[in-house]
Amino acid sequence: MAHNEEYSLFEDVCSFVDDAAQHMELHPGLLDQIKQCNSIYKFHFPIRMEDGSYQVVKGYRVQHSHHKLPTKGGIRFSEMVNEQEVMGLSALMTYKCAMVNIPFGGAKGGVNIDPLKHNTRQLEKITRRYTSELIKKKFIGPAIDVPAPDYGTGAREMAWIVDTYEAFNPEAINAKACVTGKPLSQHGIEGRTEATGMGVYIGIREAVSVEEDMKELGLTTGLKDKKIIIQGLGNVGFYSAKYLTEAGAKVIGVAEWNGGIWNEDGIDIEDLKKYQVENKTFKGYGKGKFVENSIDLLENTCDVLVPAALENQITSENAPRIQAKIIGEAANGPITKEAEKILLEKGIMVIPDMYLNAGGVTVSYFEWLKNLSRVSFGKLEKRYDMEKYKFLVDSIENATGDAFNQEQRDAIIKGASERDLVISGLEETMVTAYHDMNQKRKDKKIKSLRTAAFILAIDRIAVSYTDMGIFP
Template identity: 75%
Template sequence: MSKTSSYSLFDDVCGFVDEAAQYLDIHQGLLDQIKACNSIYKFHFPIRHEDGTYEVLTGYRIQHSHHKLPVKGGIRFSSFVDEEEVKGLAALMTYKCALVNVPFGGAKGGVSVEPKNYNERMLEKITRRYTSELIKKKFIGPAIDVPAPDYGTGAREMAWIVDTYEAFNPEVINAKGCVTGKPLSQHGIEGRTEATGQGVFFGIREALAVEEDMRELGLTTGYRGKTVIVQGLGNVGYYSAKYIAEAGAKVIGVAEWNGGIWDEKGIDIEALKEYQLKNKGFKGFPKGEFIENSIEMLTYPCDILIPAALENQITKDNAPKIQAKIIGEAANGPVTKEAEKILLEKGIMVIPDMYLNAGGVTVSYFEWLKNLSRVSFGKLERRYDQEKFRRLLGTIENATGEEFTEDEKTQLIQGASERDLVLSGLEETMVTAYHAINRVRKEKNIKSLRTAGFILALQRIAQSYTDLGIFP
């Protein structure tokens, strides 16, 4: 899953924006402002290894758009991190947030480092030092810039970040809102861990529900009976595959950087994930065929292909060989601009990353709101709702002379938990956004859902600038 050095995700994103702008009446000055990165912070910092040697690392935090504040975007720990990648990812966050109506500007950050080469103590040192650099330049804060996990980071790193921020800002009452994706013990939110994968599930489900579109692809509606290949079995790939399999689809291929598993009978995702965690890969997994060169699996026959790893995975070189009928971009930028043109000409539906992986930022928004309000969702009303439903059931029993079983009562009277409310909000966001994108696609008579998504996002961002009085 390598990245071509000459490839620029940021240029690709700008290309998509220019393409979408052709369908809108946007002043060129406004378009230039929307595309530009507002703030780019590149810095170097030393860390001392346990053997006494030193290493100088490079960090980034890029704020793409200030049309809404705070800005929002993950922090990536990867040897692939460079300025062009972070710029591209930050830009995607801007359009993603606008598309799903989450009131953030876009940002992204990262450290050019390979996490596997460091122990936990060193990773903590890197994370805290990175955070302190952001604090010094005011590139982090609940009203300024709110990071989140990304490739190579998780809840553990977010806990270190919030702890560091609170140490520097003891007087800030909303300090917990400086970062999302935190552990529950640090005022994270139920459902955040699986949010992006759950969003991928909802997004593809909505695409599959449109009978007219599925007929054009030669598919029936719904997940049942569909064959699926997933690239990447990290957090996003795992939860996407898990929920899709539970809905009746058959996962027949899973690719990772060090090999993949192919089994036309279907793969037990839970068993494969457990094996991966124990063995650091799929080699030796007792069921299915091990594929050494896993990138080839992207071209294997299936109904739905879900790239959930790194960007630049489907290019002009392998796009002609793709056999899937639907590509769901769970990762950021897995299909290049050139590749998408080839795929659309082949009649393949591409569900774009800017929509499909928006589950993470949507639930991050809920977590941020929870931190600002300083109360968990459902905490105030859950018991009240339970008592109200209990009385309602009692009234029904008295009127009918029939009694509900204890199991039925338990199911009917329970109030919504935080997780229930979070997933309900996520589902509403994904459902509404997909059909808005598809409606624009059909109104403009274009093939690309991505172009339709950018049109919708650009309309909303342009309106923000207009309402601010910055542009006519």
């Protein structure tokens, strides 16, 4: 993508807010406040390389909105990281959390390095130093700002962050809640790994369940036999594909940066993933046609296209050739603003990223709650529920003289595990938010679900400010 001086993700996000504001009655001062980044922290620190030379590393943390605290958002390690990008991503986090009704303000962090050029020891040094810079300026804490993983970071980095934070704050009983996406052994949460992909699946499932919308697209309701093309088979792409397939959809194309696979009869996602992990490529995979230039796959005929890779994949250049009926934005910003106009003109439904990939932040919220309560979900009630259901099953069997088979019996008397409760909370969040957003689109008589999502988000943020007595 063009990481030039002209392109600013932040300005792009602000223009979405302006589009939405045209359909609302907002105090201009309030709109101004909602758009601004509240705090921007940019800092430098030296890191000693293996050969004894030094590299000066640039770090950022941006808190976009304090209408709710703590603020929340990932930390990315990438050479693409710059101030405008971090500002834009932190603004998106604000609207994303408001849209799915999660009580966080938006934030984002970044370190301008290529993680592949550093060994584990250096990455640990960089992560701990970054964290201590945030601690110094009170830019991290369970009640202030709670980071999470993003590009180039994962559970390991989150473990280093929480360890550093605890070392600086030995008396803080809630220290574990200073960051989410931690390993399970460090008080992470069950279901976090697959959360974003699961959310993508739930969002698409809800979209195809609305009869009048599907009629308009010339599709039947339900996921059964829907043809799907996925771009990107990383964590989000893989789990999205897995759950969509399990629900009866058929993945017919998978595109990766180094080539794609096409098979109209359907692709076995777990099998393909295994091959990819072993061979680092789809080349030579026997159960489908290898496509050298994988971006072309996005233009093939399908019902649902799921870009789950990088931003700016569908541009004004290739948008006219897109044949999908529905595009589910699993990645952040895969469709440019100009491209979206073209797609909507063609009658294609675009399910926006700020809604569709909110599964990650939703489950992060549950992890934060778990850390604050310092007890895992389900621990208190699981056995009690099991005993109660067991009694119920026994009573039914005695009264009817009929016996349940073992499988039915187990299913009924099973108590909810932490993962069961997390997935249930995720589902509740995604289902409610989809129908709120779709209803808003119909009420305002607009084509774009994205504009509807922004209207919904801005509405909620505006209420926060008004109830604080800051604006009339």
